[in-house]
Amino acid sequence: MEIFQIVAIGIIATVLAVLVKSQRPEIGIYVSIVTGLIIFIFVITKLQSVIQVLNQLANRIDIDDIYLSTILKIVAIAYVAEFGAQICKDAGEGVIASKIEFAGKILIMVMAVPILVTLMDVIINMVP
Amino acid sequence: MNFLREWITTILSVIIFVTFVEILLPNSNNRKYINVIIGLLVMLVILKPVMGVLNQGLTIGDGILKNTNEIELMTMQNRVSNIQYNQNESIILIYKNDLKEQMKGRIEKQLGYSVYDIEIEIEEETNENFGVIKGIAIIVKEESTEAPKDGIQEVVVNVAISQENNNKINRKSIMLDNGGEEIKKDFSQFYQVAEEDIIVSVLKNN
Numbered sequence: 130m131e132i133f134q135i136v137a138i139g140i141i142a143t144v145l146a147v148l149v150k151s152q153r154p155e156i157g158i159y160v161s162i163v164t165g166l167i168i169f170i171f172v173i174t175k176l177q178s179v180i181q182v183l184n185q186l187a188n189r190i191d192i193d194d195i196y197l198s199t200i201l202k203i204v205a206i207a208y209v210a211e212f213g214a215q216i217c218k219d220a221g222e223g224v225i226a227s228k229i230e231f232a233g234k235i236l237i238m239v240m241a242v243p244i245l246v247t248l249m250d251v252i253i254n255m256v257p
Numbered sequence: 258m259n260f261l262r263e264w265i266t267t268i269l270s271v272i273i274f275v276t277f278v279e280i281l282l283p284n285s286n287n288r289k290y291i292n293v294i295i296g297l298l299v300m301l302v303i304l305k306p307v308m309g310v311l312n313q314g315l316t317i318g319d320g321i322l323k324n325t326n327e328i329e330l331m332t333m334q335n336r337v338s339n340i341q342y343n344q345n346e347s348i349i350l351i352y353k354n355d356l357k358e359q360m361k362g363r364i365e366k367q368l369g370y371s372v373y374d375i376e377i378e379i380e381e382e383t384n385e386n387f388g389v390i391k392g393i394a395i396i397v398k399e400e401s402t403e404a405p406k407d408g409i410q411e412v413v414v415n416v417a418i419s420q421e422n423n424n425k426i427n428r429k430s431i432m433l434d435n436g437g438e439e440i441k442k443d444f445s446q447f448y449q450v451a452e453e454d455i456i457v458s459v460l461k462n463n
């Protein structure tokens with residue numbers, strides 16, 4: 130069970146970070162960044178296989194690739210932005226964190242614009 | 258009937274997929290934006306057969322790809338024009354610095370004055386006159402070791418310069434009579450600038 134490993138890594142890192150933070154707070158941030166990355170990589174490999182299976186399913190039921198890829202891209206942007214923003218917030222830089230969130234929002238919106246335009250095209254074509 | 262079956266399976270699978278994705282979403286502020294986009298996609302999937310009946314040529318996937326490419330193209334064009342603008346700025350800066358160094362070297366080596374500062378005004382618009390020197394302001398330092406102190410005392414103080422550039426007054430600068438003419442003549446010949454566009458002043462040591 131991977132969840133035990135992940136929780137163990139998390140708890141060890143938390144204890145380390147709390148211990149180190151009283152002496153040198155800047156190293157505590159390094160610990161939290163590295164732990165976050167380790168857990169992220171750990172989970173992302175799992176997620177990769179799930180996404181591959183989903184892709185195979187999508188191929189079988191003749192669904193347009195663009196739907197899946199757009200939704201997955203949006204989820205990935207949301208995750209990465211959230212990850213970065215939380216690290217920045219942890220280090221006490223709320224301003225940078227909110228900028229990262231803002232960038233994530235804009236990138237998600239950029240992904241949405243083509244879909245919106247196509248939908249508008251379809252609706253305008255439908256109206257006689 | 259086959260078409261109806263395909264349509265329903267597509268809608269169902271997209272909705273199942275979307276429910277799955279909803280679990281994955283992080284608990285951030287982005288959630289509502291993502292929901293909006295997913296809603297748009299589901300609408301597109303539902304409308305897909307209507308689109309297929311209305312125009313046979315372009316499918317929805319192609320339409321989205323086309324619009325994405327258009328947005329990418331626009332982004333790229335904006336980036337390129339920004340880069341070009343920055344490049345022009347830095348080209349002008351490098352050109353001015355090189356000119357300054359050249360002028361400094363020319364004054365110090367050939368005419369024997371020590372230069373305090375040079376301000377150059379050049380044509381910055383990208384037309385056929387791009388880079389042409391419009392005006393030069395040179396501030397020469399008074400050499401304390403050199404003998405001709407009486408030469409400086411004879412200098413005619415030109416008030417016009419203080420009207421043109423106020424900070425020259427703070428530096429207690431005055432027009433250099435003989436040397437200034439020498440520099441002006443040399444520069445107007447070498448750089449093809451009119452003599453009245455060259456301002457030479459001297460910075461006093463006291």
